[in-house]
Amino acid sequence: MPESQRKLSVFPAFHKVAGRPVVVVGGGEEAAAKIRLIAETKAEIVVYAESLDKETGADLIAAHGEWRGRAPAAGDFDGAALVFAATGSEASDAQVRALAKQAGVPVNVVDRPELCDFFTPALVNRAPLAVAIGSEGVAPVLSRHVRARIEGLLAPAFGDLAGLADRLRERVTRSLATVTDRRRFWARFFSGRVAENVFAGRMYEAEGEALRMLEIEPNLAGHVSLVGAGPGAEDLLTLRAQRTLQEADVIVYDRLVPEAVVAQGRRDARRVLVGKAKGHHSFSQDAINALLVTEAKSGNRVVRLKSGDPLIYGRAGEEMAALRAAGVSFDIVPGITAAFAAAAETEIPLTLRNASSSLVFATGHDADGNTLPDWAGLALGGVTVAVYMGRSVAGKVATRLVEAGLKGSTPVAVIENASRADRTAYAGRLDELGVLAARPELTGPVLIIIGDVVAEGALDAAPAPLAALAA
Template structure:
């Protein structure tokens, strides 16, 4: 982060703008809107600046900049069309340790002016660090269309009601829950949009008596790895969570999207090494929910596809804990798409079957005869350790040794790695693999090279994955 985003309180603070043209006028208008005590220095002034001076909205100093004008100022903006003058202002301000902005010269500035979406008291500031101001402006224009005009009134009336909420709800976490619930259902905003302020206040008052103590659990699918594959609902719940219990398959980039003051607890597991047992994970979900917390159980892929989500829900049902499930893009869908392998195809595969290489101890044996049928796609989750057994059994029950196979390691992530080969080479392919790996077995794998990602920059078909290796 090149700049720390802060909001400065400039009401009645003396600020200086050097420059008297149209650009200076825009900066002056922003400072005046913030309530600053503005002085403008320039040899000549824009007509609107003179009008504001005549209306006692600002002071003017009609001569060239001198360093003594900085005495007593809090903030300085250099907005002239003369580079030497702007640098003189910046040097003098830096010497006095004053915040200074030089228009279109971030290298001379100690602060920069962002693009602003104003829904006062809600303010959204967008900055590119001076690298792409037009891009920042386009983002601001997009946000202007998304954020309703009544948002400011919503914030203002909430601020007026805060003392009442604080008096009734003593617990900080529960107060946050009250506001989240009030804002999330949209009823309050809808009333204010219609101008029904009295009804809005009545709704806020009546909501104080509703049950906000009971906790709840959300089983959330985080997808196969790429943060952009998260669902909107998953992201919303991650932003509201008090506690997040996450698997090792959940990437750091996805965890960065969780609410910053939420407790992050790793309950990851991999073959032969469970950081936290499944039974303990189940217990923790119940414990935190009974404390009145909003708990997110964040799972790689989809929680109901080899994610043991059903087992965790059974525990919640027995404990009487409210819950919801948010599906995620499972690894089979995400990894196959990023590797250019369709799971079904009218010519090569009329069905697809998902199996796991890790079965519960004492569980039923896989139906290898059914899994060995040709013209179907077999997707194996967590199958690396069992690659020898998978290869042996499929060949034993009639699957051709030339059946194409793909191993997709760290699928959908920037370091995705794909190996292509034949069923007879499965053990060889698996030997060098470590970490989360998906197996795809079936004729559709032959389409991986044909359906390579089309790169519009080069106007050519290339592998989306730079580490695609074909061992045939």
């Protein structure tokens, strides 16, 4: 689905219900489900029904709710926060809806999304933290499946962590003058040693660590994280990369990083595109280095977001040298490099006993744009070679390898846009690589895998033979 169509027809929000009546009309199974949901809040539960099922009555007693053994009448909903129509009868539910509209109270009609003012989410309760999962009423079973996954991710202690944050909030506001300082403190609070102590049940130690952080926070300088964005698919972004993006004040990213990955950062983070393509540099490397240093020295937490892994053809070495020289602290968050994604999609084992015990990452160009022959001899020994940025010089690479003694029939795979929805893949022979240079429509990053292991892959995963590009 295009990004422009991924828009909700509802606006997610949380209703304040503490100490206010929430009304359920109905005495059957549907009503019982709503009573159990509302019982997770501090609302006053009121049920209207001429009779209650045994289960519904038990749930209402457990929730300390009130039963009124009749149908609702005009004025009964005045002052209520919400109304649920769960009678099981379309006519009765319609009457309940009319009374709610008359009282100006939002109403949910069970199994009738077109009559609902709001939808009930699948709820993950880690009070005061809550996660609500909704599907606009069209796929409640899917919402429950998602809820089950999130339940496993969020330990019950997350509520204790949120409670500690609530107790410290006023003190943090008094101690830290700026929004940036407070945001940075909370980022470290929720992902560092404070959280670790809470999850281990050491609340006293957690609070002590939080107070210690509060004393040193105003003196913290900026920081740069060199983060690998992976090959493109947003679900291949690591958990550490996601967390680091959420903590960033500034995101400096390359042209090859998809918008969906950049969007993993905070909405209010400043974004700077420093896109570079072959022969077209909107920012020179020196300018990027200077930008990172300037932003960090201004006290910002900066994420330098790079396609793939920052240490593999990502010029991270130059940026680290510049940061060290300027006295700026930094860390590196590794990412999944394109060779791994490409091999996984085409089921090519990059190493294989009795075929290839070594793997070489190579690039089609050196710093001056010349084709590199240095690794040609390695391929002769059965080493698998993954060539990055090699489309325009694929023919020269193949010629040098053949001249070095590698057979022209050596299997190769060519993958463009590894891991992305627009991925294309081709399988063929080394002596067919020359056709790539004449195919400018291959505008995405191209990864070439050379070696006998290619023959072990799922060749049916490649939609066309490499020779077909010559047509």
